[in-house]
Amino acid sequence: MFKDTIEVVSTGLSIYELVNKSRPSLQRLVKRLRGGEAKIVVFGAGGTGKTTLGKMLAGESDPSILADYEESRTTEKFNFKREQSGIIIIPPGQGRRDDEWLAAFRQVSDGKFRIIINVVSYGYHSFREISYVSDKLYQQGMTVEEFVEIYTEKCRQKEINQLKEISTPIKMSKAVPTLMLTLVSKQDIWWQDRDVVTKHYSDSEYNNTIQEILSTRGTANFSHEYVSTSLIINGFTSGTGEPLKSIASDYSQPLQFANLAEVFKKIDEFCQ
Amino acid sequence: MDSFQDDIKYENRIVPEDRDKLIALLEEYSAKLQKKCDYIDRSLIIIKTFLFSIAIISAVACVYAIAYHKRMDSSTHFFILMVSFLALSASSMSLFHLYDDDNELERKNIINSHNHETHALAHRLNKLVGIASGFYEHVEKKEISKIELDLKISEAESVLNYYDSIIGKPKSYSYKK
Numbered sequence: 100m101f102k103d104t105i106e107v108v109s110t111g112l113s114i115y116e117l118v119n120k121s122r123p124s125l126q127r128l129v130k131r132l133r134g135g136e137a138k139i140v141v142f143g144a145g146g147t148g149k150t151t152l153g154k155m156l157a158g159e160s161d162p163s164i165l166a167d168y169e170e171s172r173t174t175e176k177f178n179f180k181r182e183q184s185g186i187i188i189i190p191p192g193q194g195r196r197d198d199e200w201l202a203a204f205r206q207v208s209d210g211k212f213r214i215i216i217n218v219v220s221y222g223y224h225s226f227r228e229i230s231y232v233s234d235k236l237y238q239q240g241m242t243v244e245e246f247v248e249i250y251t252e253k254c255r256q257k258e259i260n261q262l263k264e265i266s267t268p269i270k271m272s273k274a275v276p277t278l279m280l281t282l283v284s285k286q287d288i289w290w291q292d293r294d295v296v297t298k299h300y301s302d303s304e305y306n307n308t309i310q311e312i313l314s315t316r317g318t319a320n321f322s323h324e325y326v327s328t329s330l331i332i333n334g335f336t337s338g339t340g341e342p343l344k345s346i347a348s349d350y351s352q353p354l355q356f357a358n359l360a361e362v363f364k365k366i367d368e369f370c371q
Numbered sequence: 372m373d374s375f376q377d378d379i380k381y382e383n384r385i386v387p388e389d390r391d392k393l394i395a396l397l398e399e400y401s402a403k404l405q406k407k408c409d410y411i412d413r414s415l416i417i418i419k420t421f422l423f424s425i426a427i428i429s430a431v432a433c434v435y436a437i438a439y440h441k442r443m444d445s446s447t448h449f450f451i452l453m454v455s456f457l458a459l460s461a462s463s464m465s466l467f468h469l470y471d472d473d474n475e476l477e478r479k480n481i482i483n484s485h486n487h488e489t490h491a492l493a494h495r496l497n498k499l500v501g502i503a504s505g506f507y508e509h510v511e512k513k514e515i516s517k518i519e520l521d522l523k524i525s526e527a528e529s530v531l532n533y534y535d536s537i538i539g540k541p542k543s544y545s546y547k548k
């Protein structure tokens with residue numbers, strides 16, 4: 100699912116430079132996706148990193164822009180203007196926005212997307228404006244760790260429920276060649292638990308749903324892969340800025356680079 | 372660690388009791404922004420109508436000058452032709468800029484000159500929507516209250532979308548080299 104050894108040590112590079120270095124492969128991607136409407140769709144719960152990913156793929160990689168969590172009001176579209184055709188669409192992940200999901204589902208079952216990315220983050224879903232002590236899961240006297248444990252547990256359940264929702268249109272979709280990626284983001288937060296995280300996605304309810312999709316769609320023109328990276332290294336904070344979980348001490352920028360490059364490579368390979 | 376936690380428990384946090392206040396604020400600010408946007412929208416229509424009239428009048432003058440040039444002396448003819456031609460190109464170019472979706476600058480200037488408050492208002496409403504949406508997702512437990520909150524947020528969002536459509540906020544992030 101991820102690289103935990105670093106082959107290329109690329110110290111001194113900012114994420115901005117890394118994304119730009121990876122641009123040639125993405126330009127190839129865009130070229131291969133020529134001749135149609137929306138081509139990549141990014142699903143995932145609110146606060147998992149969909150917008151950040153979209154910005155990176157579209158070439159906007161200024162870290163200061165990436166770090167700000169603005170809740171997405173409507174479906175975002177990232178156009179590759181020069182190429183005219185490559186489009187990434189991202190329906191907002193909040194529970195209230197299910198109507199936008201339905202619109203995207205319709206396009207999924209029409210076979211409009213060549214690449215479907217589902218972003219999950221082992222339950223570390225960022226939220227805005229609200230202190231964790233205001234969260235309905237918080238109970239008097241709880242420690243931060245206890246809160247994070249029950250909060251992420253609930254979010255992980257949400258991730259599985261959402262996968263089940265998107266699995267329906269994927270199963271029903273027209274038989275066009277499709278790559279589905281599960282992107283497990285926010286490595287910097289859960290890196291110390293990476294064995295548990297790997298097991299959670301590849302060997303339990305999440306993967307059962309993936310297997311269901313695979314057996315319905317067949318493997319002739321459909322494939323699914325797990326990829327994982329940190330999009331930014333930021334730790335986990337509440338909506339009012341309280342630190343909830345710090346950056347894993349054994350995580351590092353070279354690891355992020357190696358994994359992010361791997362994600363780009365997977366997308367690129369599909370486009371060959 | 373404990374005292375740090377106690378501090379933030381009482382500082383700048385939204386509590387379940389804030390619900391009614393939040394809904395009232397959403398209603399108030401949605402209505403305010405709606406009013407401003409309506410005003411700006413009307414101003415834009417008036418400007419567009421004005422520019423259209425100029426374009427049409429100068430086009431007619433142009434045609435007239437060409438069709439009846441034999442009845443005029445050549446300097447009058449030249450003068451009418453030049454003036455109407457200039458007016459026509461100026462007004463149609465401005466119109467083109469106003470209708471061009473990529474060109475938000477022109478519209479923004481008009482809006483700015485009309486009203487500085489509107490931006491601030493939209494900004495605040497956007498923030499309010501963020502708080503309310505966080506409240507909906509994280510704080511509110513009762514289903515019926517969630518439904519009400521959802522409706523109020525949606526109303527505010529449609530006003531914000533209206534605002535975006537008037538100032539021509541880019542609908543997509545373009546990939547620039």
Ligand SMILES: Nc1nc2c(ncn2[C@@H]2O[C@H](COP(=O)(O)OP(=O)(O)O)[C@@H](O)[C@H]2O)c(=O)[nH]1
Nearest residue numbers: 146147148149150151168285329330331333334
């Ligand atoms: N620590 C950490 N934070 C991330 C990562 N990716 C995204 N974020 C943050 O998570 C928050 C939500 O990201 P966003 O892309 O807006 O999520 P969306 O709601 O799915 O569109 C933002 O504050 C991001 O900076 C990551 O890999 N690690």
Ligand SMILES: [Mg+2]
Nearest residue numbers: 149150170171
């Ligand atoms: Mg988003």
